[in-house]
Amino acid sequence: MLNVLRVLVVDDHPVFRMGMSALLGSLAGVEVVGEAPSVEAAVAAAVALAPDVVVMDLHLGDAALSGVDATREILRLCPSAAVLVVTMLDDDDSVFASMRAGARGYLLKGAAPEEIERAVRAVANGEVILGPAVASRAMEYLLGHAAAGGGPVPLPELTSREREVLDLVARGLDNLAISRRLTLSPKTVRNHLSNILAKLQAATRAEAIVRARQSGLGGGP
Known part of the structure; x- marks a missing residue:
């Protein structure tokens, strides 16, 4: 019997949220169990619905990185969930803040439907996945850090x-x-x-x- 992936979609833009839910709901073996537009609603929904994957935007309301806060709190309360960030933000701070908060994947909103499907299934399987543009930036950062001598990053709690x-x-x-x-x-x-x-x-x-x-x-x- 096919295991069904339970997905929660978090985005404060109703049109995008509905579109993402429709896309994911059309995939074999995927069920969208809920939607949330804010940090508080996302955390409450995650606790109540126990999704396998949370598709998370970073810009929820006024704070550009409020999705990072939601990710951190959801994973604290629901450690078995996997968070896939899907956002417009492609700067280094957003990427690394999300990964430090526990996100397993990071895609930009221009990603193709096939890429989103692959990422949802990958993070549910315990993999870490980055979109091509994001992966390139991450490699540049890591290679630059290694060239600078590596070692521990000072004050890692900061972006x-x-x-x-x-x-x-x-x-x-x-x-x-x-x-x-x-x-x-x-x-x-x-x-x-x-x-x-x-x-x-x-x-x-x-x-x-x-x-x-x-x-x-x-x-x-």
Whole structure:
């Protein structure tokens, strides 16, 4: 008897969510057991429905990476589930934040139906799968890291972009200088700093600088 893969689709865009559900529901041996538009609804649905695979968008509501939070919480409560990210976001921070949260796959929303089917079945089988463009970026990152000498990544709880921002903070740059250096808006820099302080449990910018230098950022101790 064919084992049926139970899939939960999470996306805050109703048209895409309905289209993904229709696609997956048309596949042999796949049943869409639920849909969710938000972090809270996704976690509640995962707990109630116990899906084998969660197809997860990263942009749920206002926060660009709220799907990462949903992934982390779902896997904490439902460790047997497999999360496949399907999103518009193709930057390094989004990819690696998702994988650190426990996602087994990462595709862009332009992926072909055959690619989505293959990825859903692969992550359900315990495999890790990345779309071609994402895999290429991941290899470039890993090869660049190896060329730089490898070793443990400092402050691994931060994304690569957050480490980049913190490194510049520890070197004495102010927010405006950082925004110019990284071609980011001042608001984006402030958001990164807020996330950095929260993740490091640092009360002040000065405390974060101390942590950064102790970890080798900003020129080291």
